Amino acid sequence: MSTLEEARNVARFIHALSGGAEVRRKAAARELSRRDPLDTNELVGVLISLSRQGWGPATCVLTDFMAALEQEAEHIPHVDVLRRLAHVQSLDTVADLFAQGPAKKEMDADAAARADANAFSQSLGHLKQQARLTRDPDTLSRLATVSNPTVLRNVLINPRLTEDLVVRIAARRPARPEPLIEIWKSPRWSVRHAVRRALAFNPYLPPEIGAKIVPLLNTADLRELVASTSLHSALREQATRLLAEGVDAVRQAVTHAVPARRPDGPHGLD
Structure with missing residues (x-):
């Protein structure tokens, strides 16, 4: 399973690579291809969560993982089953990355x-x-x-x-x-x-491309995207889930940052 610490280590490693975007994209593809599909989904899900929490390395390398899923798909042997398994794993923010179907509008x-x-x-x-x-x-x-x-x-x-x-x-x-x-x-x-x-x-x-870009947007963009009726419904639903992910991250950070008071005395005071 892709633990939080493992995802952090992967993000740090790829973030530190020199050689530009292509090198990092291929390194991300190797990370995705060497795991079984369940672990691949968990890794991507944790990176999305860390990025929504504002952790710098995850925010930076998420771009490389999104590009790898699109541009290096032929080198990731199990990429076709990731969407189905993400639903089974209840990893909705990962399943959203594999949106399908025609664009909202099309030019002949x-x-x-x-x-x-x-x-x-x-x-x-x-x-x-x-x-x-x-x-x-x-x-x-x-x-x-x-x-x-x-x-x-x-x-x-x-x-x-x-x-x-x-x-x-x-x-x-x-x-x-x-x-x-x-x-x-x-x-x-x-x-x-x-x-x-x-x-x-x-x-x-096309929504399959848009779905790889939406997780890279900031909170203000996501809110605007949710409110836009001119965009594909799958992208709007994806943005809604990512906003919820960010809210949950903030709640967790506040919970861990503010310890509960210990009611030692008769009035809850030391």
Whole structure:
């Protein structure tokens, strides 16, 4: 079983790794794959709980575990059964990570392709090269509207790209899911709070991706998400549970911090 101390040790170890987001993501995937499914769920559940309590290392590495569940799934042999077992284990905050189904809103792929063709006459290869190398902010802004994910992948590695533009891309509506997923996969941009928030609040993002982002949001974001009728119901329910998890954590902290008075004297006083 994944004890609290074991989860803390795992978080400390991954948090201390050098080499960037990809190294930490792969290390998180190895931690998930070497355990049996029940222990995997318990580890993730404890890390979510520790993060909601505000423990720094867990908050930092939770990003790596969420990315591993999405991007390294093929290297985690039992990933398909985690959702079912999480329900059996009554680990609702873990089961929530495996939301399924279509996004709240969807943009037709043919319509997106026609919009790209009307806006750009260059070949796909030229657009990708331009996206990666252009120094002109206006050109970069125009290329950021392309629905083809390979073009956006190159936009995201352009050194001239700003967080403000990435947030605008992540919040763009209507949108195809593929470019939004590229932003979530970007080690450079997916760690930015404003970018995560824009993705999570975009009704065109598939819920299986949104469910990995919601646990990384802060309390104010979660409250706003719960109140938003434009988002997928699974994400709103997930946010509700995470808020409850945070409230429980605060109650436990207060309980442990304030010892009960000992009624030694006749009036409860020493």
